[in-house]
Amino acid sequence: MEENNKLDILVVAVHPDDAELGCGGTILKHVAMGRKVGIVDLTRGELGTRGTPESRAAEARRAAELLGLSIRENLGMRDGFFRNDESHQLQVVQTIRKYRPDIVIANALFDRHPDHGRAGDLINDAVFLAGLRKIETTDAGEVQAPHRPRLLLQLIQDYYIKPDIVLDISEYWEGKINAIRAFRSQFHNETYASNEPETYISRPDFLEYIEGRAREYGKYIGAKYAEGFTCRRLLGVDDLFALR
Numbered sequence: 001m002e003e004n005n006k007l008d009i010l011v012v013a014v015h016p017d018d019a020e021l022g023c024g025g026t027i028l029k030h031v032a033m034g035r036k037v038g039i040v041d042l043t044r045g046e047l048g049t050r051g052t053p054e055s056r057a058a059e060a061r062r063a064a065e066l067l068g069l070s071i072r073e074n075l076g077m078r079d080g081f082f083r084n085d086e087s088h089q090l091q092v093v094q095t096i097r098k099y100r101p102d103i104v105i106a107n108a109l110f111d112r113h114p115d116h117g118r119a120g121d122l123i124n125d126a127v128f129l130a131g132l133r134k135i136e137t138t139d140a141g142e143v144q145a146p147h148r149p150r151l152l153l154q155l156i157q158d159y160y161i162k163p164d165i166v167l168d169i170s171e172y173w174e175g176k177i178n179a180i181r182a183f184r185s186q187f188h189n190e191t192y193a194s195n196e197p198e199t200y201i202s203r204p205d206f207l208e209y210i211e212g213r214a215r216e217y218g219k220y221i222g223a224k225y226a227e228g229f230t231c232r233r234l235l236g237v238d239d240l241f242a243l244r
Contacts, residue, residue, distance in 0.1 A: 007070060008035040010101035012092065013155070014119035015045045015079070016060040017183045021210065022155030023105055024067065024176035025169025026227050031068040032172070038071035039064065040095050042119055043079040050196040051185030063182035066175065071099070080115060084122040092126035094137040097144040104149045109230070112158040120154055124232065127152050153229040156213075163228030165235060166217045168244075170224040173214065177207070 009030055011019040019027070019039045027037050041060065044053040051059070057074070064072040075091050082088055096104065106123035107116040129135055131148025138144060156163055169176065184192045188204040200206065217226035221244040237243060 005071075005099060006036070007038045007099040007101040009037045009103045009105065010096070010099050010149075011037070011039045011105045012042065012095070012119075012123045013039065013105075013107055014042045014077075014082075014115045015048075016041045016056050016074070017045070017063070017180065017186055018107060018116070018155070018157070019105075020063055020067070020176070020179045020183070022108075022157055023227055023229075024179045025172040025214075025225065026105075026167050027067050027069070028172035028175045028179075029167070029169055036070040037067070038069055038073075038099060038101075039067075041072070041074045042077045042082060042092075042122075043115075044074060044076065045079055047079040048186065049199045050194065050202060051183075055185050056183070059183045059185065063179045066179045066182055082115075082118070082122070084118055084125060088122055089126045089129055090135075090137060092123060093130045093135065094139060094144065096126060096130040096149065097137060097147050098139050100147045101149050103151045103153065105153050105155060105229070108155050108157040108159070108161065109232075110159065110161070116157055124152060151231075153231050156228045156230065160213075161228075161230055163217065164231045166221055166226040166228045168218065168221060168223035168226050169214070170218065170226075173225045180207070180210070 011023060013019045031037055045056050046053045104127055107119040109120040110117045127149055131146050133146045136143060180187060186201055188202055214225040217228045218224050
């Protein structure tokens with residue numbers, strides 16, 4: 001793998017727009033710091049009530065531009081029917097080894113949408129397996145070196161989950177909302193002309209809920225807006241004065 005393909009943060013999420021909703025502000029903040037960030041969507045979201053795989057792909061490209069991503073890819077797994085099995089794990093392993101991220105952010109481990117929890121477990125398992133040298137994967141015909149990211153975090157999505165860590169995104173809130181709104185078929189947009197039915201996430205008050213969650217997390221650290229994450233292991237710091 002060429003060194004310039006290496007990412008600092010890789011967000012692996014099951015549906016296009018999961019990353020924007022869960023950690024759009026975190027992405028923008030780290031891109032502004034000069035970090036290389038990418039998103040890999042597992043599915044095309046083809047079972048979604050509104051939009052088409054083609055329209056959602058176009059929306060994902062627009063959101064990627066707004067976020068300043070280094071890469072955005074889609075693995076083309078079957079929306080709703082992918083499994084946490086060997087073939088799917090190897091797809092994610094190949095992706096992790098391709099981009100060699102220091103940090104991976106994955107879907108929530110338990111959520112309203114069953115795809116989210118299943119994807120969270122799939123990504124968790126693949127992150128571990130990617131570090132095993134006896135599992136062989138290739139990219140462009142070349143054998144990949146093993147790689148295990150140093151940190152795996154999970155999004156907090158629809159269900160409330162107490163976060164293990166929260167990040168101030170106040171400066172990047174408007175940018176996050178703009179990236180979410182790039183998915184015109186999915187979220188409330190008065191200019192989107194469609195005969196498609198209204199959904200849970202297309203109602204005007206859904207984005208108000210997203211804002212309420214961000215304000216709640218921000219309150220605990222003295223920020224206007226924050227995003228929260230969970231982690232399956234203890235997190236450590238080397239400077240107590242960096243904590244709020």
